[in-house]
Amino acid sequence: MNLIVLLKMVPDTVEELNVASDGKSLDSEYLRFKLNDPDEHALEEALLLKERVGGKVTVVALDAPEVDDVLFMALAKGADRAVKIPADQASLGTVATARMFATFLASGGGQITPDTLVLPGSQAIDDLEGEVAAYLGEALSLPYVGVVSSVSPVNGKVVVLKEFSGGMRGEYEVTLPAVLGIQSAEKPPRYVPVAKVRAVMKSAKIETADIAPPELAKALVVERMYKPEAAGRAQMLEGTPEDIAARIAGLLTERGII
Amino acid sequence: MAVLLEPELEQKGSTLETLLQTPDGKRILTCIQCGTCAGTCPYGEYMEFPPRRIINMLRRGRIEEVFKSDSMLRCVACYACMTKCPRGIRLSDILLPLVKEQTLINHPSIPAELQKTLQNTLRYGNPMGESSRKRVAWKVTAPVPVPVMAELQRPVDVLWFVECYTAYYGRGQDNSRATAKLLNALGIDFAILGNEEKCAGDCGQLTWESGLFETLTDYNMEIFKKYKFNRLITGDAHAYNAFRIRYPMYGFNYRVDHTHMLLAEKLEQLKPKLTKKLNYTVTYHDSCCLGRRAGMYDEPRALLRAITGVKLVEMVHNHANAICCGGGGGGMWLDTFFKSKNMERLSERRVKEAIATGADVLAVSCPYEIFRFEDALKVIPHEKPMIVRDVVELLAESLGD
Numbered sequence A: 001m002n003l004i005v006l007l008k009m010v011p012d013t014v015e016e017l018n019v020a021s022d023g024k025s026l027d028s029e030y031l032r033f034k035l036n037d038p039d040e041h042a043l044e045e046a047l048l049l050k051e052r053v054g055g056k057v058t059v060v061a062l063d064a065p066e067v068d069d070v071l072f073m074a075l076a077k078g079a080d081r082a083v084k085i086p087a088d089q090a091s092l093g094t095v096a097t098a099r100m101f102a103t104f105l106a107s108g109g110g111q112i113t114p115d116t117l118v119l120p121g122s123q124a125i126d127d128l129e130g131e132v133a134a135y136l137g138e139a140l141s142l143p144y145v146g147v148v149s150s151v152s153p154v155n156g157k158v159v160v161l162k163e164f165s166g167g168m169r170g171e172y173e174v175t176l177p178a179v180l181g182i183q184s185a186e187k188p189p190r191y192v193p194v195a196k197v198r199a200v201m202k203s204a205k206i207e208t209a210d211i212a213p214p215e216l217a218k219a220l221v222v223e224r225m226y227k228p229e230a231a232g233r234a235q236m237l238e239g240t241p242e243d244i245a246a247r248i249a250g251l252l253t254e255r256g257i258i
Numbered sequence B: 001m002a003v004l005l006e007p008e009l010e011q012k013g014s015t016l017e018t019l020l021q022t023p024d025g026k027r028i029l030t031c032i033q034c035g036t037c038a039g040t041c042p043y044g045e046y047m048e049f050p051p052r053r054i055i056n057m058l059r060r061g062r063i064e065e066v067f068k069s070d071s072m073l074r075c076v077a078c079y080a081c082m083t084k085c086p087r088g089i090r091l092s093d094i095l096l097p098l099v100k101e102q103t104l105i106n107h108p109s110i111p112a113e114l115q116k117t118l119q120n121t122l123r124y125g126n127p128m129g130e131s132s133r134k135r136v137a138w139k140v141t142a143p144v145p146v147p148v149m150a151e152l153q154r155p156v157d158v159l160w161f162v163e164c165y166t167a168y169y170g171r172g173q174d175n176s177r178a179t180a181k182l183l184n185a186l187g188i189d190f191a192i193l194g195n196e197e198k199c200a201g202d203c204g205q206l207t208w209e210s211g212l213f214e215t216l217t218d219y220n221m222e223i224f225k226k227y228k229f230n231r232l233i234t235g236d237a238h239a240y241n242a243f244r245i246r247y248p249m250y251g252f253n254y255r256v257d258h259t260h261m262l263l264a265e266k267l268e269q270l271k272p273k274l275t276k277k278l279n280y281t282v283t284y285h286d287s288c289c290l291g292r293r294a295g296m297y298d299e300p301r302a303l304l305r306a307i308t309g310v311k312l313v314e315m316v317h318n319h320a321n322a323i324c325c326g327g328g329g330g331g332m333w334l335d336t337f338f339k340s341k342n343m344e345r346l347s348e349r350r351v352k353e354a355i356a357t358g359a360d361v362l363a364v365s366c367p368y369e370i371f372r373f374e375d376a377l378k379v380i381p382h383e384k385p386m387i388v389r390d391v392v393e394l395l396a397e398s399l400g401d
Helices: A037-053 A067-077 A094-106 A134-140 A194-203 A242-253 B023-028 B036-040 B051-059 B061-067 B080-084 B091-106 B111-124 B135-142 B170-185 B202-206 B210-226 B238-248 B258-266 B267-273 B298-305 B329-335 B335-340 B346-356 B369-379 B391-398
Strands: A002-007 A009-011 A033-035 A056-064 A081-088 A118-119 A144-153 A157-162 A169-175 A179-184 B156-161 B190-192 B229-234 B255-258 B283-286 B312-313 B361-363 B386-392
Touching: A002 A037, A002 A067, A033 A067, A037 A056, A037 A067, A037 A118, A037 A179, A056 A067, A056 A094, A067 A081, A067 A194, A081 A094, A094 A118, A094 A134, A118 A134, A134 A144, A134 A179, A144 A169, A157 A179, A157 B190, A169 A179, A194 B210, B023 B091, B036 B051, B036 B080, B051 B091, B061 B091, B080 B091, B080 B258, B080 B283, B091 B135, B111 B329, B111 B335, B135 B170, B156 B170, B170 B267, B170 B369, B170 B386, B170 B391, B202 B238, B202 B329, B210 B238, B229 B238, B229 B258, B238 B255, B238 B369, B258 B267, B258 B298, B258 B391, B267 B283, B283 B298, B298 B312, B298 B386, B298 B391, B329 B335, B329 B369, B361 B369, B361 B391, B369 B386, B386 B391
Parallel strands: A002 A056, A002 A118, A056 A081, A118 A179, A144 A179, B156 B190, B156 B229, B229 B255, B283 B312, B283 B361, B361 B386
Antiparallel strands: A009 A033, A144 A157, A157 A169
16 A cells, blocks of 8 residues: 555653744743644554554654654654655645645656555544545545545555544544544554664665745745633632542532532 | 673764674674573563573574564563673663664664654654743743753853753652752752753664664754753663763763763762651662763662651662563653563562562652653552652752742
8 A cells, every 4th residue: 555644743742842932922932832643643554554454664753953853753664755844734625635635646746546545533632623634635636535544455445443423433434545634543553672663763865855835835924822811610619638628529519529 | 790891982873784893793793691681670570582682593594583573572682681691792782773773774663652652752852742942941940940952052060951851840840840949959050951851762763763863862962062062961861871882983082971870979968968867768769871871879768868857778689680661762752552562560579579668658750651651650559658759859849948
């Protein structure tokens, strides 16, 4: 199979997130970036498929801080090719991002062969839109299924499990080539020893593919970014542990909870 | 019989193949297959390949089978096998880490908890995955000023390497606050690295990951080079182990001591300051890295005896025979794995011995042990209350205010 995984870098929430002075973006001073979790699962699913049926895994990412480390990590895990599109990820909206990837895939950089699966993560934690995969399917005129948690090749097609809310799941048969938004791989993403990543950094190359950004880079404009505002409904209880316990029990009884 | 093997400089980048060309490697092949290693290993009965069998497989050219087993996941790097080996084979220093490394490379998956820890340590410089910018945050809670090298801009006598558990976790910070108080009381000119410090990486090395260890070592060595200091101390037995045994391969040649060693050295000066009587019966747990690996059995006990009112009692296994808390070699992050294999937690086995002494306090010298023993005490029934304290916490308490 020809497996193409799209990777996106998102803010690392281990570092405290602050709003920049413009009131519309994140303060970049201490901001660090990491690979979006569902994208890491998309890579894992691609590697599992490669191990199962053979093929080639290509990882593609737009430019963002720390993205090279992630591309080398993907190569160390078993990806065959890593491509960076040197356009600033942060300057592009969802539609423009999908167009960039579509142009890359149609331009010969990715080559949509009859056995191609394009695997973006189903959504990213920074915007929670989950639309890149759908736009990409539209732009390339390929079938699309999102929120996928399992992919099984059967007779030249794939059978995928899609998750719905409320614990429901749907099973779909999808013809190839196709775009699948991956929610989770069948197994947790694998570990790659640091020594292996270091060796790959010395021996492997990240390719670059120059793609001009579309004219309308952003369809949506951020008006205001702000931290959740406290509504002040929380009630703090003070006193000895015994007093507090008694009052909690009282409050719960009063409200009919116990 | 227990022997203390002095650290020897190994070649970095050693592999099993290159190792077998060296005198230490050749010594491995002189194993007499007595099985003392497996017998003394606290998890020996759970290992498909205890050290004796690993060597046997190595001799027979079947070492690949060992790499494919998860047997080595059960090694808590406690140095018991190496200390007792009648042939003086450097099992824990050389052979076992190389086998672990190959296990990691060859094994399809590793326990999730350990994997997360290794990834956190690489990305954030600490196993818990906390922001590296919060490493120094404990400093404002210290009872005395704690200078940071980058702000001090002058040489110091003692550079204090704080380490992860003692920087990030509340019960670990108690150790750091006590250490700061003691250094201050002794008038020692000291400073810490603050947010510039990253995990020394002992468990990276002893837990499969030479690449992670090298990344951390390269980083910390660059930070050390930025500053001038006479000696390095750390209250973390594992960091001490890394600096003493592994860092010299990367050009580290500073004098390094565990905090307890520095305090024991200044005991005459410290003693008159220990004015508060502590009416505790104390039993001391020898940590693997200080006890078996460094032979430092007397210093912590001398410190405890210096406290008025402290009565020292010994557990049935003590000194070279002490049972590991189970936290070394990655064990700190393998409790769920051990449980899934029906293996008793070593920390629980150990606190049963501590409880049997009738002591009020279980005294320790390694930051892992606070968490491991306090957790074990929560599940092991005992009538008389028992608390866990690092030796420095007891000393600081005796210091009064």
